[in-house]
Amino acid sequence: MMEAEAQAETEAGSVESAAEASEAPIDRERFAFSEEGPWKVDLVELGWLDDLDRVRAATRAEVPALCRRRALPPIRRFIEAAWLVGGAVVLWALRERRQGGEASRAALSRRLRIAFEKLGPAYIKLGQIVSSARGLFPDELVDEFKRCRDQVPAVPFDRIRPHVEAELGAKIEDVFAEFDREPLAAASIAQVHRATLRTGEEVVVKVQRPGVAALVRQDIAAMAWIAPVLVGRIPVAALANPPALVELFAETIVEELDFRLEGENMLDVAAVLHDAGQTIIVVPRPHPELVTPRLLVMERLTGFDYEDLDSLAEAGIDTAELLHGMLVTFLEGAMIYGVFHGDLHGGNLFVMPDGRVALLDFGMTGRMGEKQRRAFMRLLMTGAVNDVRGQLEAFRDIGALPDDADLDALITLLKIDQPVRDPTKMSGEELAAEIQDVLKGLLQQGARLPKHLVLYVKGMLFFDGAVATLAPDLNMFAQISRVYGYFASRHADTIAAQIGFDPSQNAIDLTGARQALGLEDEVDSITHRELQQRRQTIQQKLEDEIGSPTELLGRGD
Ligand SMILES: Nc1ncnc2c1ncn2[C@@H]1O[C@H](COP(=O)(O)OP(=O)(O)O)[C@@H](O)[C@H]1O
Numbered sequence: 001m002m003e004a005e006a007q008a009e010t011e012a013g014s015v016e017s018a019a020e021a022s023e024a025p026i027d028r029e030r031f032a033f034s035e036e037g038p039w040k041v042d043l044v045e046l047g048w049l050d051d052l053d054r055v056r057a058a059t060r061a062e063v064p065a066l067c068r069r070r071a072l073p074p075i076r077r078f079i080e081a082a083w084l085v086g087g088a089v090v091l092w093a094l095r096e097r098r099q100g101g102e103a104s105r106a107a108l109s110r111r112l113r114i115a116f117e118k119l120g121p122a123y124i125k126l127g128q129i130v131s132s133a134r135g136l137f138p139d140e141l142v143d144e145f146k147r148c149r150d151q152v153p154a155v156p157f158d159r160i161r162p163h164v165e166a167e168l169g170a171k172i173e174d175v176f177a178e179f180d181r182e183p184l185a186a187a188s189i190a191q192v193h194r195a196t197l198r199t200g201e202e203v204v205v206k207v208q209r210p211g212v213a214a215l216v217r218q219d220i221a222a223m224a225w226i227a228p229v230l231v232g233r234i235p236v237a238a239l240a241n242p243p244a245l246v247e248l249f250a251e252t253i254v255e256e257l258d259f260r261l262e263g264e265n266m267l268d269v270a271a272v273l274h275d276a277g278q279t280i281i282v283v284p285r286p287h288p289e290l291v292t293p294r295l296l297v298m299e300r301l302t303g304f305d306y307e308d309l310d311s312l313a314e315a316g317i318d319t320a321e322l323l324h325g326m327l328v329t330f331l332e333g334a335m336i337y338g339v340f341h342g343d344l345h346g347g348n349l350f351v352m353p354d355g356r357v358a359l360l361d362f363g364m365t366g367r368m369g370e371k372q373r374r375a376f377m378r379l380l381m382t383g384a385v386n387d388v389r390g391q392l393e394a395f396r397d398i399g400a401l402p403d404d405a406d407l408d409a410l411i412t413l414l415k416i417d418q419p420v421r422d423p424t425k426m427s428g429e430e431l432a433a434e435i436q437d438v439l440k441g442l443l444q445q446g447a448r449l450p451k452h453l454v455l456y457v458k459g460m461l462f463f464d465g466a467v468a469t470l471a472p473d474l475n476m477f478a479q480i481s482r483v484y485g486y487f488a489s490r491h492a493d494t495i496a497a498q499i500g501f502d503p504s505q506n507a508i509d510l511t512g513a514r515q516a517l518g519l520e521d522e523v524d525s526i527t528h529r530e531l532q533q534r535r536q537t538i539q540q541k542l543e544d545e546i547g548s549p550t551e552l553l554g555r556g557d
């Protein structure tokens with residue numbers, strides 16, 4: 001474990017900043033920015049970029065100490081969480097539970113949301129993930145937790161003013177002609193105020209809320225304490241790899257706490273988008289001077305919520321095209337460049353009236369080292385042509401399986417060598433038994449969720465929800481083929497040179513996709529809506545059989 005960690009660190013450290021590698025460092029010749037910005041970004045002029053490599057390395061170096069398990073649990077924080085969450089549940093049980101059904105669920109969701117907001121950044125982030133996972137959680141919870149995306153109670157202006165001024169080293173009035181007292185939005189670690197510079201440019205000011213850094217450190221300590229307990233008590237929890245999740249959470253959030261790193265992430269993602277020739281996404285320009293560890297001034301972009309179907313229709317936007325563009329961009333960033341937006345959710349993007357997408361909030365930016373990125377490339381490519389062994393090897397190389405995993409045993413276990421049995425046609429009992437067999441087998445082989453896939457999987461969860469809203473009748477097989485076609489026509493040379501597989505010379509094989517979805521051979525078209533229905537059927541059968549899915553997890557030993 002220690003060795004792997006050290007290796008991952010040096011790899012991450014050696015990733016060349018995409019923006020730095022640039023030859024033509026000026027504004028739209030280099031970055032995916034809007035046409036008419038309030039200023040031009042010239043890398044040579046960005047004072048706050050100086051020395052950031054060292055800052056990034058130092059931030060990373062802090063993580064192992066943060067994740068080290070202390071002798072005593074952070075008792076005060078546990079009590080606080082138990083008090084707030086427990087209190088929410090008790091009050092609900094006393095008051096609204098008897099209303100039953102929807103009203104009762106909505107009331108519990110509301111109480112939980114308020115408790116999470118009070119508990120701070122880590123919990124708000126959890127809430128944001130829940131809010132993007134419609135279908136996995138009750139609708140009432142998902143709707144309520146949407147507020148965690150950008151409507152968290154803000155710190156009042158009188159308390160935020162001294163922070164802004166300390167970061168600026170100047171009075172607000174000396175820098176801004178206007179500064180809204182009420183923030184536009186407030187989310188996990190920051191609040192964002194609309195403002196106008198004295199020089200006239202329209203901007204937003206992202207301010208870190210006072211005290212979040214300390215809370216975040218306490219929560220990492222609490223998680224690091226609980227993770228091994230979970231694995232010890234609930235054996236299947238090992239599959240989700242809690243210690244790696246804690247490590248990833250710690251890594252990403254400590255980076256998020258320094259807004260200069262976020263500023264650099266904006267430039268890196270914008271450079272990748274420009275390099276790839278993508279025109280569908282726009283990144284706001286960070287200000288050439290007004291970027292500090294806890295304050296980030298950037299170009300103000302405007303638009304509407306991507307789930308606002310009326311506005312989308314009014315603007316004449318083809319939602320399936322929009323989705324395709326975003327998906328390709330996301331995959332391209334991860335697979336070809338190793339840099340991608342790691343926090344896609346409704347609060348972090350909006351659609352501009354011209355149909356392009358404004359991408360915001362680069363605090364959590366996924367970065368894969370060379371080794372992981374190539375393994376990831378092999379994972380997607382072998383998946384596309386149904387090279388089962390190659391795919392398992394790629395899973396192993398990205399860290400999902402130990403080096404000595406028995407791949408043949410896994411093929412047998414996952415029944416990849418047998419005809420597909422449609423899970424919607426199985427009985428609840430058969431389903432439950434099948435799932436338990438697979439979970440047990442995966443555990444025996446030492447399978448676990450690899451850290452480097454978490455942000456990717458999180459992104460795919462976002463796309464899953466987005467398809468359900470924007471294009472429920474999209475044929476998923478056609479979509480997969482289209483994405484593969486894109487990479488075959490655009491990146492064949494790069495892919496062939498890097499992993500020795502040329503997608504332009506190999507046709508897509510949907511057998512693997514069909515198998516993963518539990519569809520029998522003759523099926524060659526399925527919409528997202530149909531998939532959703534199948535998921536519900538399976539879930540219902542399981543619930544009838546075993547009560548609740550959580551019980552199935554508890555039975556893993
Ligand atoms: N450049 C921008 N232009 C307009 N609105 C923005 C901009 N940046 C952020 N916002 C708004 O502020 C909200 C919070 O900003 P974000 O960077 O996502 O903060 P956090 O890291 O706390 O989630 C966003 O959800 C969005 O509504």
Ligand SMILES: [Mg+2]
Binds near residue numbers: 149187347348361
């Ligand atoms: Mg955000």
